[in-house]
Amino acid sequence: MALAAMRESLARARARSDGRWVRSLAAAALLGLSLLMPYWRVTLYAPQYPGGLRADIYLTRVGGDAREIDILNHYIGMKSLSLAAPLERRLAVPLVLGGVLAVGSAPLFGRLGLLLQAPAVVFPVGVVADLAYWLWRFGHSLDPSAPIRVEPFMPPVIGRGTVMQFTTVAAPRWGFLLAVATAALALYNVVTGWRR
């Protein structure tokens, strides 16, 4: 249904050479694609890990060297990364697919369509805020019976930090950049659409 509508709209867009449709469909595609890519990467550097250890944070899971990082984290009583953001991870796929549908079909709905795109605009901000929350929560819920006691800490959301012999570097990855691109396209649609 939606697919047929999209195809039809695309044809219409081409006919009317309306950038709005192109932008909407591109935004939807980028958002969908971002589901397959890591949004964030935290890299841990220490002398005995010459290549560094990477936690690749996807919307649905933590990949890379998460297992090894868990082993190291247990010394300071940090929970396993697999326990972070359970609700967000369960909701990620339906939410993003909903977003894809909303953004992609927005031009069909006129003024209402502008509203449909609004969540996509704020989505990256939400991701960063949620990530920051979980980093804070993990750094502040250390098991007091852990072999090595460290003061509760807030790992940097972006940039460089230090925990014991580890230097951590956190930075966005492709998934996040795609979500930002989606947000930018959606925002452009909203702003231009509103003016019209």
Next chain:
Amino acid sequence: MRRHRWLIPGILGLAVALVAAVAGRWGASAGPGQPTLQEVIRARGLTPDQVLAAVQTYVPPGKYDEYLMFSSGGQSGQVLVYGLPSMRLLRVIGVFAPEPWQGYGFSKESREILAGGEGKGESLAWGDTHHPALSETKGEYDGQYLFINDKANARIAVIDLRDFSTKQIVRNPNAYSNHGAVVSPDTDYVLEATQYAAPFPPGYRALSQEAYNQHYRGLVTFWRFDRARGRIDPARSFQIEVPPYWQDLADFGRLESDGWAFINSFNTERAIGGTLDKQPPMEIGASARDVDYLHIINYRRAAELVAQGRARTVNGIKVLSLRDAVEGGVLYFAPEPKSPHGVDVAPRGDYIVVGGKLDPNVTVYSFRKIQQAVRDRAFSGRDPYGVPILAFDRVVAAQVKVGLGPLHTQFDDRGNAYTSLFLDSAVAKWTLGEPYHRGGDAWKLVDTLPVQYNIGHLATVMGDTARPGGKYLVALNKWSVDQYRNVGPLFPQNLQLIDISGEKMRLLSNTPVGLAEPHLAQIIPLERVTSWAVYPQVGINPLTMQPDPQAVTAGKERIERRGRTVEVWMTAMRSHFTPDRIRAKKGDTVIIHITNIERAKDAIHGFAIDRHNINLSLEPGKTETVIFTADRAGVFPFYCTEFCSALHLEMAGYLEVEP
């Protein structure tokens, strides 16, 4: 005028700055108090040649060597792995004797491997490894498997180079000793020849000359290697009965000589010693004649005869009789200078080089001439067992005078041969004939390099394959005499690295071996061996190289008691064993399956139980089992024996054994 005043000091200053810059560059002083390169060279009294050799063999921290060398570990019963050109020891592989660091000989799996080479009621505590052989594909090293013999107990081991550990030991059921292991060009066979003749079938035969001649025999064993399974298959292997001479080293033909094998022999006199009975000592008796016999074996033909049912089974292995071997055209002899050791097939399979230790020549046989002589039945006679002896001048291509005590030969990529000279303590470089070298360049001694001292074997890069690499040669010397400060009267063995890339050979470095006498080595480019850094998944059993059904993951650990058996499914990771308490009653059988559930490179854990002679090495992903009887009441600590983490000492637990 004013300007001129500044000109001279200015130029001087510039000159000083330049000299300082150049000196800083070439003098390479790293800072105050640090000597410059020139100062170090002067202080240590190094010659320019030595400095060059040092630089050639220096491998900076964090960089890798270019080659791996697999060396026999001699009386240690193990295999030694070196990096070249640094000659640093990278690994000892436990093979014929327990090796505690690797937990080899303590787990159920490795006990099973060792037991595979032990007779009933035997518990062998050592082996005498002589000749390593890397597996080959089309006559070139493929870096997959390594075979090695145990001379003392007639065993052959199979080492899997994915994890550099021993997977199988087979015992020759009809022989007491062997010498050498060599592989056929595609590794379908591993050849093992007996060293010292013995009663055949094995048993007691009083040692008289008559009994010796009649009932003692040598055996040439062709072990069939099943590459897919990574195991020797004794059921598809066979032996050829040969006269009671002392068979020695062997080599397989390749390319034009594919399907044939060549073996040296000595003591064709059939001396049996008897010094106290006024008989000549063994060494006199066994070297009385001027020639011994090169054994020339058509093993394809032998395999056909065995397949036709011409062999009888003796102690579980098929044996082709001496008579069938002679009548079937399997076995021929050619005279060779006495007391030979190396028999080495040239890269193209066209020549066979024999070093007779008591003759200054290497004798080179032409395979084509051998074929012609066989066709023409150009025999100079038969030995007492009816084996036809090919006429010497009908099969020899050349004799090259290389020096005293030629022992073993290897080749390079430019048609040169390198022969160790035991008596001269030297390496001789000489040229092969056509098609390698033509006219006046053929069969010529090119260079001789003294080595320190009493060289046995030598190894060049892939020097016994269809495509030798050149570049380096390693001399395996028996005596070191003055090369190292003696550390008691047992002197280190001396490995010497030699540069053979130029016209003249150059000695580069000395490496002492302080644990046994290595005999032969093989050198392979590093990139041809692709070994695992961690087991490919958690729970791999090193014996089967497959997931172990007893492996557990985190959270699945448990202890079960069934009658008098306590069975434990345990995990190890930094820095704890789970479970860390095991309870048993005196007399219980305790079975512990341990899985290292780590995935990080080098995150290795050991597992030792005090006073129980148990120590495992659990590399990431490995599962092993120990089985023992809790035969004493008490509380026994167990702990991790490999420093794994900051809390390594805390990685421990208790085995409680109730009275």
